Amino acid sequence: MANGVFHTGYSIKIELTHPDLGHPDRPGLLDEITQPIDQRDRELLQCLQHHETGRCQAEDHDRSPWMSIRRRTVNGQTTLVAAHLPVRTKATAEESDKHKAMKERIARAAHRHGLAAQTEARSPDGKIRTDVLVTGSAGRIGWEAQYTPITASTVRRRSQAAVDHGIIPLWVTNSDRAALIDRAPWAMVGDVPWQAIASRNSLLVRAGIRHLQRWKCSRFSERRCPTTGHNRQACGRAHALWELPALCIPQKRQTEIDELVAASADGAYVPMRIPAQSKPHTISRMRVPSEDREEWRALVGTSEEPPEKAPDRGLTFTMEPLDHTCRYGEETLTFNDRRLRRTTGDASGLHTFDHIPRQLLRVPPRTERRLNITPQQRREAAVIHGCAEWHIGPCAGCAAPIHRYGPDSAHACPRCRSRLAH
Helix, strand or coil: CECEEEECCCCEEEECCCCCCCCCCCCCHHHHHCCCHHHCCCCCEECHHHHHHCCCHHHHHCEEEEEEEEEEEECCEEEEEEEEEECCCCCCHHHHHHHHHHHHHHHHHHHHCCCEEEEEEECCCCCCEEEEEEEECCEEEEEEEECCCCEHHHHHHHHHHHHHCCEEEEEEECCCCCCCECCECEEEECCCCHHHHHCCCCCEEEECECEEEEEECCCCCCCCCCCCCCCCCCCCCEEEEEECHHHCCCCCCCCEHHHHHHHHHHCCEEEEEEECCCCCCCEEEEEEEHHHHHHHHHHHCCCCCCCCCCCCCCECCCCCCCCCCCCCCCCCCCECCCCCCCCHHHHCCCEEECCCCHHHCCCCCCHHHHCCCCHHHHHHHHHHHCCCCEEEEEECCCCCEEEEECCCCCCCCCCCCCCECC
């Protein structure tokens, strides 16, 4: 990455390693050059080598000579760097058609459910623009249809800007390598032609929505133990995690994108930001049913956290001399993700409990003690149903409750084989 750029508007060289950028007479220069690309002239900043020689090595790798300014933190120090923008300034025709079709579909679904929807909505101060702004009882949902590559820093910046304006962001993509996954509230649909998006046919949400699953881990469990990875090597503890609908037991119905538009605006599906139990810095983001979120809070004892702001790191200016050489290829920004998707345990927010929380028990223990009737009521019930009278009493050996049917019956205690105490 370069440590300087050429400003085409002022015809000046900008030194990113100096606090005044090399121009103490222009105090607002930093704010100007760090504006988002869609809010300034894309050809405002130029590679210094290209400005001086007419060509730079980035152009040999399908990059443009135009630059953007980013913050980069290495070893705790945050500096300003310049990076080349892609040659492609606009989405391809196919990507543009998909983007347009998704925006129209989201707005159409909102209107069909009686919700207000506005496409290309701008904030009153003009600082942010939302693809589709849907308003419901749960607040304003800012839908972003992302069909082109994007950097993680851009996702975080735009999501935080939406939150600062009272908008809950919700990104939709068709790629499982999109940089927005788990860096902002998101949903993924299938990679289908724009005609399928524009149609009224079902369009399922493939990822980004999860349901709460909880169970007692034993060798009789339908699920494998997430700790040992085997059924017959159960850990005996209790587990709770968030699972995709198809992997739930019993299997859950998949959500359609039109349904999610209404459910997110009405509060039926809510955002979750969950740190992994073993790796607190590993964050999973998802949309979940509101009742599942309340149960999770009761289990784990944590509440939903607001999206975190990027740490306010002060800029470090190294005072290095201006480098006119194009540094493309040495270090570059990564668009989308080349990393493998995380394992289910991390992505699902797995929590394991050494002692089973009462909320995990579907049937309270010793339910027979809840049957509180008198001996006369027992006799009357036996007559009505034509059966022997049922009794319960303590074991003579260990005081555990055991049953007998009729006054002449005396069943042995299953624990110590003693008889019912008289």
